[in-house]
Amino acid sequence: MAEILVLVDHADGAVKKVTLELLTKARALGTPSAVFIGAGYDKAAEKLAEYGAAKAYVAEDAELDGYVTAPKAELLAKLVAEHAPAAVLVPATAEGKEVAARLAIKTGSGVLTDAVDVSADLVAEQSIFGGSTVAHSKVAKGTPIIAMRPNATAPEAAPATAERVDVSVELTDAAKLAKVVEKVVLPKGDRPELTEASIVVSGGRGVGSGENFAVIEKLADALGAAVGASRAAVDAGWYPHQAQVGQTGKTVSPQLYIAAGISGAIQHRAGMQTSKTIVAINKDEEAPIFELADYGVIGDLFKVVPQVTDEILKRK
Amino acid sequence: MMKIVVCVKQVPDTEAEKRLLPDTLTVDRESSNPVLNEMDEFAIEEALKLTEAHGGEVVVLTMGPDGADAAVRKALSMGAHSGILLSDPALAGSDAVATSYAIAQALGTTEYDLVILGSEASDARTSLVPAMLAERLGLPQLTFASKVEIDGTSITVNRLTDYGHDVVQAQLPAVVSVVEKINEPRYPSFKGIMAAKKKPVAELDVAAAGIDAALVGQAAAATTVVDAAQRPPRSAGVKVTDEGDGGVKLAEFLSAQKFI
Ligand SMILES: Cc1cc2nc3c(=O)[nH]c(=O)nc-3n(C[C@H](O)[C@H](O)[C@H](O)COP(=O)(O)OP(=O)(O)OC[C@H]3O[C@@H](n4cnc5c(N)ncnc54)[C@H](O)[C@@H]3O)c2cc1C
Ligand SMILES: Cc1cc2nc3c(=O)[nH]c(=O)nc-3n(C[C@H](O)[C@H](O)[C@H](O)COP(=O)(O)OP(=O)(O)OC[C@H]3O[C@@H](n4cnc5c(N)ncnc54)[C@H](O)[C@@H]3O)c2cc1C
The missing domain is CATH 3.40.50.620 (HUPs)
Structure with missing residues (x-):
């Protein structure tokens, strides 16, 4: 052979x-x-x-x-x-x-x-x-x-x-010719790796701050998911660049992708569009992410995300 | 004084639905507006910043069909000094191996201290060209740079990696590709747009660039597309408005789909 x-x-x-x-x-x-x-x-x-x-x-x-x-x-x-x-x-x-x-x-x-x-x-x-x-x-x-x-x-x-x-x-x-003089390794938590995970929960500019990402992380942990972020959230310094999903970030194709507070710009979609099931939570009914979503919730992520997290923990 | 060549690609409009032509299985470039690959604007910006800091000039190089000079003009209107347009029917349908060869040959017609590229073109998204170019030119490969510093003939970049970043050092000349974290590209000013019209753009065909036509184009490609089909669009999903129970409803959906 x-x-x-x-x-x-x-x-x-x-x-x-x-x-x-x-x-x-x-x-x-x-x-x-x-x-x-x-x-x-x-x-x-x-x-x-x-x-x-x-x-x-x-x-x-x-x-x-x-x-x-x-x-x-x-x-x-x-x-x-x-x-x-x-x-x-x-x-x-x-x-x-x-x-x-x-x-x-x-x-x-x-x-x-x-x-x-x-x-x-x-x-x-x-x-x-x-x-x-x-x-x-x-x-x-x-x-x-x-x-x-x-x-x-x-x-x-x-x-x-x-x-x-x-x-x-x-x-x-x-x-x-191109010598690596220093390797800067960022601490990596216990969550699954983004490109390997079967569920990814991502947060965008709508999350509002680095501290607020805890809301996203709690949902991710309830589902055993990896955490992703939009470029807007990464560039604001709320989440490390390795978590960026999209054209210049990771391409992910999980069974389930949950986007919270992400508008769904073409560059973001380029990295998650082939996910099997897509869920979007956004307070703007017109957000383009809803065009992709199998299930969309129009609402405030700070209400919807904690509620779904509690509900999941209850049902477990 | 530094001479920097920035390689730019003209691509279909980022927002447009893209497709392959059924007969040639090449990108349909007619059905949408061609634009300068967004990532390449970051490459141009970095080159401009470096020459502003260290002196020198920026040459923008593109390989593309008739009309690809629009991408060159956009770069010139941002402030690049001159352009090289490599265009020849023989180049149509080149894959990454052939594209990197053609660009390497075109680079041979000029002098440079640094070549800067985007890290990915938005249409094919292979990210192959920068590393292939470094290999062909025998120059240091400083790719996925989120920061570039030059000190005399020494260049240091932060290379984004899966685990954080590497600090990478080399001597000029070198090949750099940039990520979109590196800077904020400037908009062309009205003055810049007017000035761009008068800037020199050298036009090269295959012969003038010293390219062996047998090594480029669709017939010579090291990869071939066998067939392509458009997927049916995603079927419309369910949309609910949160009335205090949006999270519960979502949990029901996830449960029905066996995620919980
Ligand atoms: C060369 C290039 C490469 C790029 N690569 C990437 C990439 O890899 N990945 C990427 O993501 N982007 C990328 N971008 C950027 C992209 O164009 C968008 O700017 C970015 O995706 C926007 O991120 P966002 O959706 O989080 O922010 P916004 O577009 O600002 O959207 C925020 C959303 O949150 C919603 N929202 C706000 N508050 C709440 C709330 N309390 N509850 C619910 N919803 C709320 C808003 O309604 C809005 O829809 C790239 C851009 C360029 C030019
Ligand atoms: C959907 C699709 C899939 C493809 N898959 C493959 C494949 O798997 N293997 C393969 O060999 N070819 C592939 N091709 C062909 C490939 O598009 C061309 O070879 C292309 O010229 C180089 O690849 P890229 O656009 O992905 O560039 P990338 O390597 O993603 O581009 C990186 C940077 O290189 C520079 N650059 C790229 N092209 C040019 C240019 N023409 N002129 C000047 N600078 C340039 C730009 O700075 C750009 O930002 C594919 C094409 C399509 C449309």
Whole structure:
């Protein structure tokens, strides 16, 4: 069976859910080999095996993490040259897409972004124009590189051995041009990750302040949801930028998306429009978010949100 | 004195319904007003601010069909000094690999210390071009910048990441892409709009840019669209006005949908 490389997305060995989705997809295309770059493989090994990685190429050299994306692309390019995989799957995150971009140039391959599915003949399904069009595309040159959108596939376990193969690459000078001199890591709470969550509750300018976001968080916690925010709320400093949903923030596609105090500007819609069920709470009856909403409540979020939160807690 | 090239893309109006043409499976650019990609306004603004602080000039470069000069003019009216319009029927239907190649070749016709792009174009939204360009040019990649500082020949940016941000350092020349957090783009003034009409715009075709026509355009693309179909629009939902029980009603809906 053809080998499929899967770039592992992880934080110090804690494997992100999107990786399990990619492994699940890769099994339908061939035999998955995980590519693990960075520290913490021991922590990751079991998960990767559980979801079907037959092999794990492990590159622990700290240098690979010390520069912007280029080293990861060099390592992958080396693996592509040595193993001639049938395809490379990466997560369609900001970094995943950039690694894909550089790898495409290095290997003379095409890259498809934001795929929501891939068929056995490597035709990718892309949900484009905010989900209004479904396109099928394929790579016509080189080794297909496909960036898969998180939350598009249900991960399924299928244990394999994840045979460890240590790998390294002699970085070129070109890969070391953009040096990371400091990593600023913001504290991350216990809530689910935005792009992984099956429910997202987002607040916008209507929330009014950082403190008031507690109202949004309480509803999110009652539902076991992630918290998102509009750009207006992020730019006001009420919530960190990682929570931004939209064109320049995260693209989310949960089972349920609740927008409170968000008007529904096109740039916001671009990041949440493909959610299965959309609920909007807004005091302005004319707010464009209602055009998308399966269920809309015209009202003050400070009344509606606490009430629905209480009601949910009561029913649990 | 710094010379900064800003790459801008002309895209269909942000608000417009977008679709692919059924025959060529390329973006229907006729049915809506073409505009300058919003994110690229932030790139232009940053370039203008940097040259205002350090001296120098801003050149705006676009690759696009006839009429893409409107995007260049908009940038010139904001204050950019000159433009380069790369336009040739041979480029139509280029994918990201080919686009980055064509832009890299066009950049070869000029000198620069810095190339600034938007981090995403609003039509295709691949975010591939900036990293591909850095790879092709062999220059440092400083992408998703929310802050840019230049000190002599050294450049430092804050690169937004999933966990916060990275502080990234490199030497000029470099490739930067910016996010919309970085600044507040200026509006063109009336004077700026008038002045833009007289600013020089160099027009390049494939030959003049030194582009191998066999490597660009739809036929050469490394990716092909097999088919595309429009999804039926979302069906209209339920809308209720809160009369003191809006939260309870919402809970009933969520319960009926098995979310609680
Ligand atoms: C290049 C670019 C990229 C962008 N990227 C993004 C992006 O990624 N994500 C994003 O979100 N935006 C993005 N934007 C910004 C976008 O255009 C909007 O400005 C933004 O989404 C507005 O946020 P909002 O809906 O919270 O605020 P507003 O549009 O001000 O809406 C606030 C809403 O809250 C309602 N409200 C107020 N008080 C209450 C209350 N007590 N109860 C109920 N409702 C209330 C109001 O009726 C209103 O509808 C981008 C813009 C540009 C130019
Ligand atoms: C819906 C859709 C999906 C697509 N999917 C893919 C895909 O998966 N893979 C693929 O290879 N191609 C894809 N394409 C083709 C892609 O649109 C073109 O290759 C395009 O020229 C570059 O990609 P982008 O618009 O996404 O730019 P991005 O990489 O998102 O743009 C980032 C920045 O690059 C600069 N830039 C981009 N284009 C130009 C230009 N023409 N002139 C000057 N500066 C520019 C701008 O500063 C812009 O802000 C897709 C096209 C469409 C319409």
